[in-house]
Amino acid sequence: xxxxxxxxxxxxxxxxxxxxxxxxxxxxxxxxxxxxxxxxxxxxxxxxxxxxxxxxxxxxxxxxxxxxxxxxxxxxxxxxxxxxxxxxxxxxxxxxxxxxxxxxxxxxxxxxxxxxxxxxxxxxxxxxxxxxxxxxxxxxxxxxxxxxxxxxxxxxxxxxxxxxxxxxxxxxxxxxxxxxxxxxxxxxxxxxxxxxxxxxxxxxxxxxxxxxxxxxx
Amino acid sequence: xxxxxxxxxxxxxxxxxxxxxxxxxxxxxxxxxxxxxxxxxxxxxxxxxxxxxxxxxxxxxxxxxxxxxxxxxxxxxxxxxxxxxxxxxxxxxxxxxxxxxxxxxxxxxxxxxxxxxxxxxxxxxxxxxxxxxxxxxxxxxxxxxxxxxxxxxxxxxxxxxxxxxxxxxxxxxxxxxxxxxxxxxxxxxxxxxxxxxxxxxxxxxxxxxxxxxxxxxxxxxxxxxxxxxxxxxxxxxxxxxxxxxxxxxxxx
Numbered sequence: 358x359x360x361x362x363x364x365x366x367x368x369x370x371x372x373x374x375x376x377x378x379x380x381x382x383x384x385x386x387x388x389x390x391x392x393x394x395x396x397x398x399x400x401x402x403x404x405x406x407x408x409x410x411x412x413x414x415x416x417x418x419x420x421x422x423x424x425x426x427x428x429x430x431x432x433x434x435x436x437x438x439x440x441x442x443x444x445x446x447x448x449x450x451x452x453x454x455x456x457x458x459x460x461x462x463x464x465x466x467x468x469x470x471x472x473x474x475x476x477x478x479x480x481x482x483x484x485x486x487x488x489x490x491x492x493x494x495x496x497x498x499x500x501x502x503x504x505x506x507x508x509x510x511x512x513x514x515x516x517x518x519x520x521x522x523x524x525x526x527x528x529x530x531x532x533x534x535x536x537x538x539x540x541x542x543x544x545x546x547x548x549x550x551x552x553x554x555x556x557x558x559x560x561x562x563x564x565x566x567x568x569x570x571x572x573x574x
Numbered sequence: 575x576x577x578x579x580x581x582x583x584x585x586x587x588x589x590x591x592x593x594x595x596x597x598x599x600x601x602x603x604x605x606x607x608x609x610x611x612x613x614x615x616x617x618x619x620x621x622x623x624x625x626x627x628x629x630x631x632x633x634x635x636x637x638x639x640x641x642x643x644x645x646x647x648x649x650x651x652x653x654x655x656x657x658x659x660x661x662x663x664x665x666x667x668x669x670x671x672x673x674x675x676x677x678x679x680x681x682x683x684x685x686x687x688x689x690x691x692x693x694x695x696x697x698x699x700x701x702x703x704x705x706x707x708x709x710x711x712x713x714x715x716x717x718x719x720x721x722x723x724x725x726x727x728x729x730x731x732x733x734x735x736x737x738x739x740x741x742x743x744x745x746x747x748x749x750x751x752x753x754x755x756x757x758x759x760x761x762x763x764x765x766x767x768x769x770x771x772x773x774x775x776x777x778x779x780x781x782x783x784x785x786x787x788x789x790x791x792x793x794x795x796x797x798x799x800x801x802x803x804x805x806x807x808x809x810x811x812x813x814x815x816x817x818x819x820x821x822x823x824x825x826x
Contacts, residue, residue: 461788468787536799
């Protein structure tokens with residue numbers, strides 16, 4: 358009897374141990390759960406926030422910095438778009454490239470916000486092994502008309518419980534970073550890294566001026 | 575040695591080789607941009623010329639007409655036009671889904687056509703989508719791709735825009751599959767074709783505005799996005815990874 362009691366106690370300790378482990382694992386959000394949460398939050402925000410619906414770039418930038426940037430490896434995205442020249446870029450050039458690229462991308466999607474109403478989404482089953490360091494999470498955004506394919510590439514951040522970060526996304530089968538790679542290398546081949554930074558910054562200024570004029574015209 | 579092969583080879587083989595070489599040379603001679611040329615775009619200088627021509631035609635005629643079409647006609651009318659042409663496309667998609675041995679997509683495509691033609695006033699109303707019967711758009715270029723025909727080099731067609739060598743070869747078949755081309759009354763057929771183009775351009779008005787804002791080089795942007803998009807369509811949204819991306823940036 359006594360022996361049985363011991364065993365039961367051991368079993369309980371074992372079970373508790375497993376429970377604690379489970380908890381630790383749950384703290385590390387799975388990549389598809391992360392995308393599920395971010396998409397849910399984004400759609401809710403678009404639905405609720407009038408400034409976002411109107412494509413207010415400043416407001417979108419604030420929300421992006423708060424809610425999305427912690428889950429993006431934007432340095433990797435920029436580096437991958439810039440290509441081999443990234444290695445020669447100075448720290449200052451790198452941060453300028455990231456800032457200008459980010460502004461360009463935000464403007465890309467800001468215009469689409471007014472159309473993003475009454476959307477639902479679906480996350481496709483994740484096909485990945487537990488040990489994978491990089492995964493693709495596939496989603497479908499549904500509104501009126503044909504559903505829109507939206508996929509994400511995520512990487513596991515090194516370290517325990519550091520979570521997952523997005524480093525590329527795919528709209529209707531077109532990978533964002535890949536679409537900029539040739540254009541960036543064209544600019545770099547012609548005018549160098551500073552030339553690319555200048556081109557990006559000019560484009561961002563022109564876009565800002567254009568959208569400021571738009572409501573009047 | 576096989577004597578018959580010997581008598582055949584010396585005559586034919588050099589000629590065939592010479593022809594092939596001439597063909598390859600012709601293809602490559604368009605490639606004046608040297609080592610920086612995009613691997614899928616050996617005809618870039620030629621393509622850029624056509625792109626500029628298309629852009630000029632678009633600015634002068636197509637875009638203004640599409641903009642007027644959007645401003646003048648109420649949204650339900652434009653939706654009706656769009657649905658009507660999409661219904662014709664669904665029929666051709668059904669054929670191509672069958673050619674790609676996709677039974678469910680084939681059945682759903684033809685059910686869509688049936689439902690929309692009968693209950694949706696000849697396709698003007700897209701009831702099938704309301705009934706949650708999904709659309710599976712496929713054309714003959716995708717069918718060729720399904721059976722392993724590679725996309726080949728990027729080609730910009732006059733007026734029609736971005737394509738690939740494979741899709742250009744498939745174009746005559748796709749045109750045969752388009753019911754509009756079987757209308758015997760010539761003015762009616764031409765009007766329908768023009769309306770279809772204007773409808774298509776109208777759908778792209780927002781996208782082309784965005785392209786002007788976000789592309790550093792609209793030609794390159796269009797090409798790189800189009801080639802990825804086509805490949806994605808051939809693999810129904812799940813293409814295998816291409817050669818590892820030149821992820822040149824170091825991690826830190």
